[in-house]
Amino acid sequence: MERQGLDPAEMSGASDGQMNGSAGTGQNTGMTAQVQQDNRININTADEAQLTTLTGIGATRAQAIIVYREENGPFAAIEDIMNVQGIKEGTFAKIKDEIVVG
Missing domain, CATH: 1.20.5 (Single alpha-helices involved in coiled-coils or other helix-helix interfaces)
Incomplete structure (x- = not known):
């Protein structure tokens, strides 16, 4: 029972x-x-402090994003961030939902 x-x-x-x-x-x-x-962080306008809040992005990569943007103009799509030295598919996969272009 x-x-x-x-x-x-x-x-x-x-x-x-x-x-x-x-x-x-x-x-x-x-x-x-x-x-x-x-x-979401606008990767075309964000400063270093804002970029370092992204998953897997430290000061060095944040600076690389800014330099790339200054030399090549604004990112047309979030996928273009993979053109930045040190940012590959793995990092992009971690941050793609945290970023936007505008």
Whole structure:
């Protein structure tokens, strides 16, 4: 009898937990996406301090972005940042949702 009493309780708890987890995840994802869009860094206008807030971008790479921009003009697309020395596909993959051109 104890087993019968535990199984429905465990099943109810699992169902409730799954439902709450799914609903919460959907809501949080939407809010996170909005925040990211509002806080993206414009790589055509950002200074060194702003660029170093990007994932995987330190002072040296931030300076390289600024020098590239000064020598070649503004970035036409975010993918163009991979033309900067030291920024390859791996780094771009980490920062692509954090940057914008304008």
